[in-house]
Amino acid sequence: MMDIIKKNRFLVAVILIYLVLFMTNMEKASLSVGNSFYYIKEMLMIMPVIFLLTALIEAWVPKEMIMEYLGDESGLKGSFISLLLGSVSAGPIYAAFPVCKTLLKKGASISNIVVILSAWAVIKIPMLANEAKFLSPKFMAVRWILTTISIIIMGYIISKLVKREDIPMEEERIEEGRLLIKEKYCIGCGICRELAPKYFKIENQKAIVINKDIEEQWEEKIRKAKEKCPANAIVFSEAKKPGKRFNKELTEIE
Numbered sequence: 001m002m003d004i005i006k007k008n009r010f011l012v013a014v015i016l017i018y019l020v021l022f023m024t025n026m027e028k029a030s031l032s033v034g035n036s037f038y039y040i041k042e043m044l045m046i047m048p049v050i051f052l053l054t055a056l057i058e059a060w061v062p063k064e065m066i067m068e069y070l071g072d073e074s075g076l077k078g079s080f081i082s083l084l085l086g087s088v089s090a091g092p093i094y095a096a097f098p099v100c101k102t103l104l105k106k107g108a109s110i111s112n113i114v115v116i117l118s119a120w121a122v123i124k125i126p127m128l129a130n131e132a133k134f135l136s137p138k139f140m141a142v143r144w145i146l147t148t149i150s151i152i153i154m155g156y157i158i159s160k161l162v163k164r165e166d167i168p169m170e171e172e173r174i175e176e177g178r179l180l181i182k183e184k185y186c187i188g189c190g191i192c193r194e195l196a197p198k199y200f201k202i203e204n205q206k207a208i209v210i211n212k213d214i215e216e217q218w219e220e221k222i223r224k225a226k227e228k229c230p231a232n233a234i235v236f237s238e239a240k241k242p243g244k245r246f247n248k249e250l251t252e253i254e
């Protein structure tokens with residue numbers, strides 16, 4: 001029970017606030033519940049499309065392509081593409097988060113994610129057209145230029161302050177020292193087997209892990225295979241404690 005409460009502490013806090021509000025100001029509480037349901041309804045309409053989009057990115061867009069165009073080495077080209085992606089997007093900003101998380105998992109850099117999110121929030125093309133109509137084209141152009149410069153600088157600063165390890169990814173939920181293949185994503189390209197033949201082999205056009213006893217001298221190669229895997233199918237959580245390794249039954253050994 002405590003685990004469930006801990007995992008959903010934000011939701012529990014919101015429910016408690018509502019209860020207090022209902023006891024102290026019924027009118028405001030009803031108004032708040034109405035607003036909440038309005039947003040829940042809006043999210044229920046938008047989020048299935050977004051989850052479909054993230055699943056398509058996950059399954060169809062090769063990791064190497066994301067790394068080339070949006071990764072750490074993508075430079076100005078990456079910033080420009082990110083700006084474009086954010087500007088042509090549609091929908092509320094909360095829809096951008098799952099998309100950005102998928103891009104991040106596939107190798108996009110933190111600075112480019114900041115650019116996408118910020119462009120999505122403040123310089124979407126339909127928004128610019130409205131701005132020019134109501135506040136003049138000159139106002140819109142000057143704001144667009146200054147906002148774009150600020151967004152790129154902000155992306156750079158955030159990438160220095162927030163590291164990839166600070167962002168929770170699915171992999172963190174597996175046991176330390178474990179190596180797995182997400183079978184449904186594997187396209188059987190064989191890159192992992194070439195890089196770490198002691199740990200991977202291809203069977204029925206899918207990679208399988210043949211040795212779960214991770215030796216320290218192989219960790220670098222497994223990490224490389226994970227990075228190079230075009231389908232993002234390898235999950236590897238390195239053992240953080242020196243000497244902590246698992247045998248084939250995943251029982252901890254000294």
Ligand code: SF4
Binds near residue numbers: 187
């Ligand atoms: S590199 Fe990735 S996609 Fe290719 S065989 Fe290995 S796990 Fe599958």
